[in-house]
Amino acid sequence: MIIASLLLLASFKSDLVEVVDGDLPIVITAPHGGVLPIPGADERKDTTLPQFVTVLDTRTDDLARETAKQVEKEFGKKPFVIIAKFARKYADANRPAKYGAESEAARLVHAKYHEAVRKAVDGVKSKFGKGILLDIHGQGADKETVFRGTQNLKTVTGVSDESLFGPKSFLGMIESQGIKVFPTMKDAHEKENSKFDGGYTVQMYGLGHQDGILAIQLEFGGTYRTVKAIPETAKKLAAALKSQL
Ligand SMILES: [Zn+2]
Structure with a gap:
């Protein structure tokens, strides 16, 4: 009985976090x-949590x-992918567990998500020495804008301006394909919007840590993630990654 419920719990956990091993x-x-x-x-309810x-x-x-x-x-090869299929109102994977999960069940799923991200980042680090993590979000503050979040460049520490913002950089390439990025490449050192300046994921797995990789949070306005726009947005992101690697 105990084994059966453990198996059931394990299957719930894996169904709730989508993971693709990349190369x-x-x-x-x-x-x-x-x-x-x-x-x-239960739905999260402790509004006193940060x-x-x-x-x-x-x-x-x-x-x-x-x-x-x-x-x-x-x-012709796969990226690593980790997607939360569980709703944020049950667990917030872009917060530390102590803020994002209020029950044991939520903590297990939160841990599952982060084990997968850690494994992916470690895999990239050991195989390639370096890499890039894109943390995909959506915001309702400005439809036409993608807010960049790097904790004001902390999660991209040690990378040159040219590699980050130059015409051949990932961000430079998405901007040149018509995606409005804030801060712009022209004023790349302008302060990031404090609401979208990079959460737990980029902080944990970014270059602020020895074991991190270049990590950028991207907060997409609605225009870029309508059903119709998604293939085009995705194509631009892929083209920008191609130029970077
Ligand atoms: Zn978000």
Whole structure:
């Protein structure tokens, strides 16, 4: 009986976190696009916890999947992908567990998500020495803008301006394909929007740490993640990654 319930729990956990093992130095994460409940977990309700937000980043799971598909098309190889299928109102994967999970069931799923991201980043590090992590989000503050979040460049520590913002850089390439990035390449050292300046994922797995890789949070405005726009946005992201690697 105990074994049966453990197996059941294990299967719930794996169903709630979508993981693709890659063979490129690219990791794509999407913590806020899921809609599924976590069995055994209530909706989060402790509004006194720091950064308490439960809102869904609509279709960012689809944008992450489509980006992975376009990357595979461009490179002939797969990126690593970790997507939360569980809803943010049950667990927030872009917060430390102590803020993002309020029950044991939620903590297990949160841990599952982060074990997968850690494994992907470690895999990229050991095989390629370096790599890039894109943490995909959505925001409702400005439809036309993608807010860059790097903790004001902390999660991209040690990378040259040319590699980060030059015409051949990932960010430079998405901007030149018509995606409005803030801060712009021209004023790349301008302060990031404090609401979207890079959460737990880029902080944990970015170049702020020895074992990190170049990590950028991208907060997409609605224009870039309509059902119709997603393939085009994904294609641009893949093309920009191609130029970078
Ligand atoms: Zn988000």
